[in-house]
Amino acid sequence: MPVSGALCREWLGPIPDLRYTLFHLMPLQPPTYWDDGHILNAEEQKQRESEREKWRKNWAERVEKLLHEGRNVLMGKGVPAGQISTRIDTVTKGIAQDLLAEIGTNDYQVVVIGKKSFRQAKPFNLGSHANKVMFGVNKTILAIVDSPKARS
Numbered sequence: 001m002p003v004s005g006a007l008c009r010e011w012l013g014p015i016p017d018l019r020y021t022l023f024h025l026m027p028l029q030p031p032t033y034w035d036d037g038h039i040l041n042a043e044e045q046k047q048r049e050s051e052r053e054k055w056r057k058n059w060a061e062r063v064e065k066l067l068h069e070g071r072n073v074l075m076g077k078g079v080p081a082g083q084i085s086t087r088i089d090t091v092t093k094g095i096a097q098d099l100l101a102e103i104g105t106n107d108y109q110v111v112v113i114g115k116k117s118f119r120q121a122k123p124f125n126l127g128s129h130a131n132k133v134m135f136g137v138n139k140t141i142l143a144i145v146d147s148p149k150a151r152s
Helices: 005-011 042-076 093-106 128-136
Strands: 020-026 085-092 110-113 141-146
Touching: 020 042, 042 085, 042 093, 042 110, 110 128, 128 141
Parallel strands: 020 085, 110 141
Antiparallel strands: none
16 A cells, blocks of 8 residues: 555654655666657767767756655654765666665665656546566665645
8 A cells, every 4th residue: 555645754764873865766768869860960969969978967866856846845854964875877778677676786875756647636546657666676665655635
């Protein structure tokens, strides 16, 4: 059963020596940048790379804002800033595979995952990414956060 965001915030608090990592996987690029149906010339390739870089920068800025908000919530609950880290990585193999690799590599004790449409308060559906993580995670507590507005 998904955990509501409000409940999750109520559970947060400082625990000595506990470290928090706010982690986001950024897609490589949107499909609109994949193919034009022809081979790009040097000028078109330069233009395309400029558009991709602008897209990556805008995406990272939006995510950094969300990570900053999350960091502030934790600090507001008394978690020292030195115990909170943030990271944005680019997807390499796939969202679920990369997340499972991150969890396995760093031996996280608790992982809380959200959904892209959290702020729009859309109903929660256990999609393929969450499903793969749920069945692939080992020795880790997994909480899937749902929007409290989505249940109203």
